Amino acid sequence: DKGNHRHFMEKEIYEQPEVISHALGQYIDFIENKVNPMTAAIDFAKVPSLAISACGTAYLAGLVGKYWFERYARLPVEIDVASEFRYREIPLSPQSAALFISQSGETADTLASLRYCKEHGLKIGAVVNVKESTIARESDAVFPIMAGPEIGVASTKAFTCQLSVLATLAIGAGRARGTVSEAEEKALVRSLAEMPRIMGKVLNSIQPTMESLSRELSKCKDVLYLGRGTSYPLAMEGALKLKEISYIHAEGYAAGELKHGPIALIDENMPVIVIAPHDRFFEKTVSNMQEVAARGGRIIFITDEKGAAASKLETMSTIILPNVDEIIAPMIFALPIQLLAYHTAVFMGTDVDQPRNLAKSVTVE
Numbered sequence: 073d074k075g076n077h078r079h080f081m082e083k084e085i086y087e088q089p090e091v092i093s094h095a096l097g098q099y100i101d102f103i104e105n106k107v108n109p110m111t112a113a114i115d116f117a118k119v120p121s122l123a124i125s126a127c128g129t130a131y132l133a134g135l136v137g138k139y140w141f142e143r144y145a146r147l148p149v150e151i152d153v154a155s156e157f158r159y160r161e162i163p164l165s166p167q168s169a170a171l172f173i174s175q176s177g178e179t180a181d182t183l184a185s186l187r188y189c190k191e192h193g194l195k196i197g198a199v200v201n202v203k204e205s206t207i208a209r210e211s212d213a214v215f216p217i218m219a220g221p222e223i224g225v226a227s228t229k230a231f232t233c234q235l236s237v238l239a240t241l242a243i244g245a246g247r248a249r250g251t252v253s254e255a256e257e258k259a260l261v262r263s264l265a266e267m268p269r270i271m272g273k274v275l276n277s278i279q280p281t282m283e284s285l286s287r288e289l290s291k292c293k294d295v296l297y298l299g300r301g302t303s304y305p306l307a308m309e310g311a312l313k314l315k316e317i318s319y320i321h322a323e324g325y326a327a328g329e330l331k332h333g334p335i336a337l338i339d340e341n342m343p344v345i346v347i348a349p350h351d352r353f354f355e356k357t358v359s360n361m362q363e364v365a366a367r368g369g370r371i372i373f374i375t376d377e378k379g380a381a382a383s384k385l386e387t388m389s390t391i392i393l394p395n396v397d398e399i400i401a402p403m404i405f406a407l408p409i410q411l412l413a414y415h416t417a418v419f420m421g422t423d424v425d426q427p428r429n430l431a432k433s434v435t436v437e
């Protein structure tokens with residue numbers, strides 16, 4: 073049932089505040105402002121490293137997770153798409169743990185990567201939506217994302233729920249490893265607790281801008297997304313979402329890679345979507361944006377209030393989100409990216425929920 077939405081994808085985008093608040097309730101003690109005790113199956117305090125593998129959007133959630141585990145838990149992370157991971161012959165230590173992220177829990181390559189790690193003696197954790205899935209069954213610890221059924225082929229609420237669960241796991245691992253203090257944990261958890269409300273506000277306020285921007289995007293053949301830090305996986309997620317449902321060619325790049333190639337593509341026909349919250353990377357990303365502007369590129373700037381005030385560059389459009397703590401920025405910045413792809417596809421008249429050539433669950437290699 074789509075309720076009063078035109079597509080399941082739209083419904084699922086708007087469900088995010090609710091499902092995330094439900095999911096966080098499972099992982100967080102909001103009275104103590106602490107992450108709930110972690111599973112005993114994986115000893116995050118002792119593991120020397122973490123392997124993460126997944127496909128598509130789930131992989132991009134894992135890539136954000138890598139930044140968090142490394143930063144908050146000082147835990148080195150090896151991550152790759154499952155189709156590479158399973159064949160790379162990665163030397164793995166049996167003392168390590170591995171996390172597999174999958175909405176369906178049935179993705180063939182992700183399952184094969186899981187089995188590879190199991191054979192090498194690693195402890196296995198599964199971040200899944202479908203709790204009865206094969207990936208969940210074969211894991212030592214299951215971390216449900218509790219997004220509820222996701223029908224749209226383009227993943228939206230599963231992505232932000234995966235991120236939310238990964239954030240709590242990274243904080244919990246940080247506490248176990250003594251790299252996150254009690255005060256830091258409280259502050260991080262408070263930010264997570266605020267997230268659903270902020271998401272609701274953002275979803276309501278940006279919709280008209282996204283809809284009008286989508287008319288512009290629908291005329292384009294190629295779109296480039298740029299970001300740094302955790303906004304880099306988001307740039308790739310933005311590009312993936314756009315190509316999946318609107319069939320417009322899009323690429324997501326680390327902003328710092330611009331001058332190593334993609335800058336050659338820039339002309340007045342090429343929209344460049346820059347994802348840049350006012351974080352420690354902001355100035356660097358803005359200088360990349362200047363390089364785009366100097367070549368006549370049309371910039372769609374997705375930033376926050378501080379970022380908008382700090383940048384004087386002329387853009388085709390600036391989307392201003394509220395200032396939020398760094399830990400929740402990826403979930404908040406995912407919203408304009410999802411809505412932009414959604415409205416562009418609707419405007420172009422594609423089959424949004426069931427885009428051509430794609431399946432919701434990829435159970436063959």
Ligand code: M6R
Pocket residue numbers: 127128129130131173174175176177178179182225226227228312313316430432433434
């Ligand atoms: O069920 P999974 O999370 O394992 O699926 C992984 C990918 O197939 C999936 O995320 C795909 O990339 C989506 N269509 C993205 O929107």
